[in-house]
Amino acid sequence: MSAEETLILVKPDGVARGLTGEILRRIEAKGYVIADLRMVRADRELLAAHYAEHEGKPFYEPLIEFMSSGPVVAVRASGERVIEGFRSLAGATDPTVAAPGTIRGDLGRDWGLNVQQNLVHGSDSTLSAERELALWFA
Numbered sequence: 001m002s003a004e005e006t007l008i009l010v011k012p013d014g015v016a017r018g019l020t021g022e023i024l025r026r027i028e029a030k031g032y033v034i035a036d037l038r039m040v041r042a043d044r045e046l047l048a049a050h051y052a053e054h055e056g057k058p059f060y061e062p063l064i065e066f067m068s069s070g071p072v073v074a075v076r077a078s079g080e081r082v083i084e085g086f087r088s089l090a091g092a093t094d095p096t097v098a099a100p101g102t103i104r105g106d107l108g109r110d111w112g113l114n115v116q117q118n119l120v121h122g123s124d125s126t127l128s129a130e131r132e133l134a135l136w137f138a
């Protein structure tokens with residue numbers, strides 16, 4: 001297996017709660033390399049492209065609204081099996097059931113809102129990673 005790259009986002013809740021450093025620390029502590037990083041105020045067009053697969057789902061509009069509510073930190077991370085590895089570091093989508101030891105399990109909580117404010121995004125496949133990196137690091 002050769003090293004891969006993935007797109008990681010620290011979502012607006014992570015940035016607002018001052019957890020960017022802690023999340024980057026966990027990525028680096030695992031041995032992944034932060035190859036590029038930028039803070040972005042994402043517009044609707046970028047978010048619609050990023051979340052195209054979720055269009056039409058009940059949480060789609062709240063998700064776009066939440067993701068444009070504040071800056072996000074976009075990270076290009078690289079390492080052996082980093083796509084799968086970061087998904088594992090992040091934990092399950094729902095922070096209430098995400099395993100302790102994961103970013104969402106340790107630091108996320110259920111805010112009772114109509115979208116999961118779960119701190120991070122990580123690409124879910126090599127195809128998604130390529131597509132998402134091109135969007136966020138155009």
Ligand code: IDP
Binds near residue numbers: 116121122
């Ligand atoms: P993932 O981020 O764990 O890969 P996805 O299914 O790709 O999860 O969903 C993208 C994002 O949409 C989630 O991270 C979360 O913020 C939000 N989301 C997904 N499913 C739900 C849901 O059932 N209710 C509320 N928000 C959701």
